[in-house]
Amino acid sequence: MRKLIFYISAICICISCISSNSQTANSKDNAEIPFVSSPIPAYTASSPLEENLVNQFNIYIDAMRNGNVELVKQYLYSDLFAQYPADYKNRAYQTIVNLFQNTVTETENNGFTINCVISDILKQISDNDRQIYVCETTMNLSGHDKFIADKSQIFAISTNNGESWQFLEMSEDAEHILSLRFSQRIISQIVE
Numbered sequence: 001m002r003k004l005i006f007y008i009s010a011i012c013i014c015i016s017c018i019s020s021n022s023q024t025a026n027s028k029d030n031a032e033i034p035f036v037s038s039p040i041p042a043y044t045a046s047s048p049l050e051e052n053l054v055n056q057f058n059i060y061i062d063a064m065r066n067g068n069v070e071l072v073k074q075y076l077y078s079d080l081f082a083q084y085p086a087d088y089k090n091r092a093y094q095t096i097v098n099l100f101q102n103t104v105t106e107t108e109n110n111g112f113t114i115n116c117v118i119s120d121i122l123k124q125i126s127d128n129d130r131q132i133y134v135c136e137t138t139m140n141l142s143g144h145d146k147f148i149a150d151k152s153q154i155f156a157i158s159t160n161n162g163e164s165w166q167f168l169e170m171s172e173d174a175e176h177i178l179s180l181r182f183s184q185r186i187i188s189q190i191v192e
Contacts, residue, residue, distance in 0.1 A: 033148060034148055034150060034151070035146065035147065035148060036147045036148065036149045037147065039140035039149065040117070040119045040138040040140055040149045041117070042054065042117035043117070043118045043119055043120055043135075049161075049162035050121065052162055052163070052165070053118070053121075053135075053158075053162065054118050056075060056164065056165045057075075057118050057135075057137075057156065057165070057167060059071070060072065060075035060076070060167055064096075064097055064101070065101065065104055067097055067098075069094055072093060072096070072097055073093055074164075074166075075165070075166055075167055076093065076166060076167060076168075077157055077166040077168035077177065078166060079177050079178075079181055080168060081093075082180055111143045111144055112141050112143030112144070113142050113143060114140070114141055115139075115140045116137060116138070116139050117137065117138055118135045118136070119136050119137065120135065121133055121134070121136075122134045122135065122136055122153070123189075123190070125186060125190055127182070129159065129160060129161040130157075130158065130159050130161075130182075131156075131157070131161065131162050132156070132158075132178075132182070132186070132190055133157075134153060134154075134156075134190060135153065135154050135155075136151055136152075136153055137151070137152055137153065137154050138151050139151075139152075152169065152170065153169075153170040154167050154168060154169050154170060155167070155168040155169075155170065155174065155178070155190065157178075159181075175187055178190065
């Protein structure tokens with residue numbers, strides 16, 4: 001998300017430079033912004049299981065956007081804060097939602113819109129009734145005749161054969177968090 005805020009700031013600088021006919025736009029900033037010709041489309045599910053995953057991801061993103069912390073708790077991977085006391089967990093969930101909402105508000109105040117989608121499914125691992133998908137997500141940023149596609153990856157995890165899904169952003173801690181529930185064999189398949 002910090003990357004996204006950087007992009008918003010860099011675009012605003014570029015737009016102000018262009019609108020004032022200035023030739024001093026910083027080419028380094030432009031090179032780091034992932035401009036695209038149009039927003040990246042959402043992944044088209046090829047099975048009911050994938051359709052359920054995509055639908056639940058969309059519900060999760062809407063809950064984040066609308067500040068529905070209780071609904072976010074259902075979709076954010078439950079082991080994310082497993083080792084912390086309940087009071088800390090509640091504050092952590094609220095902080096995550098606030099950060100997302102603040103990013104959306106700042107983006108919209110600068111004349112842009114954000115649309116988060118699953119843009120691809122990169123890997124699928126099945127272990128009995130547990131499913132782990134590695135998904136590419138794209139945060140499409142649109143405005144001022146510019147399009148930015150900020151791609152990242154998440155793990156979509158289901159412990160009931162795809163009926164319900166939880167999401168974990170790929171990060172430095174993700175492998176450790178997954179190890180609380182999954183064997184090293186499964187984790188190796190996920191992260192290789």
